[in-house]
Every structure is written in structure tokens, then in C-alpha cells.
Amino acid sequence: MATEKIFPMTQAGKEKLEQELEQLKTVKRKEVVERIKIARSFGDLSENSEYDSAKEEQAFVEGRITTLENMIRNAKIIEEDEMTSDVVSLGRSVTFIELPDGEEETYTIVGSAEADPFEGKISNDSPIAKSLIGRKVGDEIPVVTPGGEMKVRIVEIK
Incomplete structure (x- = not known):
């Protein structure tokens, strides 16, 4: 198994990442799910640009959440x-x-x-x-x- 990359950062930098992660998980994720629900109500998903856009945003948000979790987990605080x-x-x-x-x-x-x-x-x-x-x-x-x-x-x- 490959060794995970270590992310050197200050304590303030880590806290900023943790705040962004919390915002994505508690607010942004819910907003995107709501957008997807609304877009589904418009009918045919194969020609629904609102749905496609919401799904793309969902993929971005989930990717960012995964990235932030990895960075925080592998943070090395510079004392x-x-x-x-x-x-x-x-x-x-x-x-x-x-x-x-x-x-x-x-x-x-x-x-x-x-x-x-x-x-x-x-x-x-x-x-x-x-x-x-x-x-x-x-x-x-x-x-x-x-x-x-x-x-x-x-x-x-x-």
C-alpha cells in the first residue's frame, strides 16, 4: 500500500479546512440534494440541464469533501x-x-x-x-x- 501524502500546515490552516469541511457537509451538501430534487420534478432527465448541473455540483462537493478529509487526516501541524x-x-x-x-x-x-x-x-x-x-x-x-x-x-x- 502506498504511503499517504503528509500535508504540513499551521494550526490556523487546519482549522480553516475543518470549517470548510463542516460547511460542505452541513449546508452545501443539503443545498445540492434539494437542487437535484427540484430538477427531477422537471421531468425527462435525459434533456434536463438543471439536473445535469446539480449532479455535476454534487460530484464536485463530494470530491472536495473527500479531499479535505484526507488533508485533515494527514495533516502535520507546524509547531x-x-x-x-x-x-x-x-x-x-x-x-x-x-x-x-x-x-x-x-x-x-x-x-x-x-x-x-x-x-x-x-x-x-x-x-x-x-x-x-x-x-x-x-x-x-x-x-x-x-x-x-x-x-x-x-x-x-x-
């Missing part, structure tokens, strides 16, 4: 005391400047389960995070991204 303060690691925020004259950017490195680039949270599996992990303030590092290679200097780790 604050496991992180050294002077090295970029999972759970840390890192500020860097793109060289030679770029703007400062700050990201928090999190597990893939709680990554949200719009909130400044990048996955530890991302090219930027992989390049930064294990580095210290002042380090200048090449970072290979889908848009090409850039060089950055770490200015702060929190």
Missing part, C-alpha cells in the same frame, strides 16, 4: 518551536527584493493545503519557496519560476 527564527522555513514569513532594483515582496511559506497567493501564502512546493527554504537574511539566490529566472535578496524573516 512554532520547530522553526528557527533566522532561517526561512515552513510557517515563516519572508521578505525579499528582486535584484537589481525590484520592489519588496513578502510571502508566508505554508503547506500546499493552505496556499493562497492572493493572501500572500505560497506553497512550500512552489519554485520560489523551494529556493528560499533554508536560506538566511542577506542571502542572494537565483529563483527559477515559470516566467523565467530571477535573483532575489532576503531582507527579513518573521
